[in-house]
Amino acid sequence: MARPTFSSSQLPEYHEGMLVVKVRPASNLRSTFTATAASANVLETQGMSALSTFERAGLIKRITPIARSRQAQTPSIATGSMMATLAASMEGIAPENISSGVNIIELEHDRHVAELQLALANDPNIEYVSRVAVRYLVAQIKSSKPGVTIAAAAPPAPSLMWNLDKIQWQAAFELTNFENADNIRVAVLDTGIDPNHPDLQGRVNSYVYEHPDLPISSSDRDIIGHGTHVAGTITAAIDNGLGINGMCNCELNVWKIFDDRPDFISCSKGYVYYVDPVMYRRALLDCLEQNIDVINLSIGGGGFDRSERDLFNNLIANGTTVIAAMGNAREQGSPISYPAAYPGVIAVGATSRDDTIASFSNSGNHITIAAPGVAIWSTLPTYAGNSRFTADCTGANPTLGRAIQRETNYDAWNGTSMATPHVTGAVALLIANRGERLTPAEIKNQLIQTADKVPAMGGNNFTADFGAGRLNLVRLLSE
Numbered sequence: 001m002a003r004p005t006f007s008s009s010q011l012p013e014y015h016e017g018m019l020v021v022k023v024r025p026a027s028n029l030r031s032t033f034t035a036t037a038a039s040a041n042v043l044e045t046q047g048m049s050a051l052s053t054f055e056r057a058g059l060i061k062r063i064t065p066i067a068r069s070r071q072a073q074t075p076s077i078a079t080g081s082m083m084a085t086l087a088a089s090m091e092g093i094a095p096e097n098i099s100s101g102v103n104i105i106e107l108e109h110d111r112h113v114a115e116l117q118l119a120l121a122n123d124p125n126i127e128y129v130s131r132v133a134v135r136y137l138v139a140q141i142k143s144s145k146p147g148v149t150i151a152a153a154a155p156p157a158p159s160l161m162w163n164l165d166k167i168q169w170q171a172a173f174e175l176t177n178f179e180n181a182d183n184i185r186v187a188v189l190d191t192g193i194d195p196n197h198p199d200l201q202g203r204v205n206s207y208v209y210e211h212p213d214l215p216i217s218s219s220d221r222d223i224i225g226h227g228t229h230v231a232g233t234i235t236a237a238i239d240n241g242l243g244i245n246g247m248c249n250c251e252l253n254v255w256k257i258f259d260d261r262p263d264f265i266s267c268s269k270g271y272v273y274y275v276d277p278v279m280y281r282r283a284l285l286d287c288l289e290q291n292i293d294v295i296n297l298s299i300g301g302g303g304f305d306r307s308e309r310d311l312f313n314n315l316i317a318n319g320t321t322v323i324a325a326m327g328n329a330r331e332q333g334s335p336i337s338y339p340a341a342y343p344g345v346i347a348v349g350a351t352s353r354d355d356t357i358a359s360f361s362n363s364g365n366h367i368t369i370a371a372p373g374v375a376i377w378s379t380l381p382t383y384a385g386n387s388r389f390t391a392d393c394t395g396a397n398p399t400l401g402r403a404i405q406r407e408t409n410y411d412a413w414n415g416t417s418m419a420t421p422h423v424t425g426a427v428a429l430l431i432a433n434r435g436e437r438l439t440p441a442e443i444k445n446q447l448i449q450t451a452d453k454v455p456a457m458g459g460n461n462f463t464a465d466f467g468a469g470r471l472n473l474v475r476l477l478s479e
Helices: 044-054 081-088 111-120 162-166 167-171 226-235 275-291 306-317 417-432 438-448 473-478
Strands: 001-002 014-023 062-065 100-109 126-133 141-144 180-189 203-208 250-256 265-266 270-272 294-297 321-327 348-350 369-372 374-378 384-390 400-406 410-413
Touching: 014 062, 014 081, 014 111, 014 275, 014 306, 044 062, 044 111, 044 410, 062 081, 081 417, 100 275, 111 126, 126 306, 141 275, 141 438, 162 306, 162 369, 167 306, 167 473, 180 226, 180 275, 180 417, 226 250, 226 270, 226 374, 265 384, 270 400, 275 306, 294 417, 306 321, 306 348, 321 438, 369 374, 374 417, 417 473, 438 473
Parallel strands: 180 250, 180 294, 203 250, 294 321, 321 348, 348 369
Antiparallel strands: 001 141, 014 100, 014 126, 062 100, 265 270, 270 384, 374 410, 384 400
């Protein structure tokens, strides 16, 4: 049974008890703080005084710089260290660097967030402070009833994959002078990957999942399987006699941006996995530093996040094309979902086999294009995992209940999550087949100009369901 893991009507927009804050590059924190002590004159500013008061009262769990610590340890939370951590987050980083001075503040209780946010917003040392948006998966994962193991499933022959046939994938590979995307750097920021899957062996250039300085649990295992499924659509081995065909060969770089700890939603909804805000931002910073060509983001959420938007602005300005899923909350009125709704991001909706819009796919005027997203077969980890947990609320506090198991090896999933990697693979091929470097804006325009105007668009060149239409790989590469 397919169970949606994303619905903005069920999940919060912002993390409880969490703020993201950026210290001004011109702030005097650099010169007035040492690693162990703070200058009294800085403490007199409104935000710093509030931060000191909150710390002394034991109301702050920790402050974590977005930039990776030079020491592989969790930042200290001893008295006086909170403001020193803010100052240290700028040390060794050029002021113009997007990560300089950016920190995540975690409070013990959500009820204190508004008070501290207001104080920091009025502090001359602070450039901005905002709540931290929650990001979730945007797939419908086939999962079992609690405690029931799913029997293994076998995908159809690659030649029968309706999604590739619909976008004219095979015909694109037969174009004169066709080039595969072997040297194009593609990033998947997701739940991780199983690099030992037979259809993905040798396909993963790099895999980042460890963060020794963070107090979180993050293994190399793709527990949920979502990242492995997305990666398979992009770059599963082609015509190797196994499973499925991916969109292209490429240089695949994977960042696991989910920790291994599920988050409690409610007694009825149980526990689901959220994107970890620090892991996520560090992955985006890595993509910026490594000049990644294309980023796939099959995640979403309703909260606007200033620090996230700034990272995307820098990535796009640097020449990285960002592709994100529209979201799966159509039945809840298609609430706006980020990062798809940020300017410059290519937002992808999902279509069915008959070229109608998928029943779950969000509608919105920020959509760019649509691609197949229903019953999409792709790779899953070869080991067992789960999509979520039920909640046991019989005691004073909720605890983890039974695991909702997922499939292994291969399965067909629904979601704008599944549509997005089709466009990511197509963009990688577009870059590879153009002699000149294309800007993200030029790539977006090429997608718009070459999309198929399907009958369900009613003769319009653009609709809020399809954007410019459904992806056509042959036209994208040949026009």
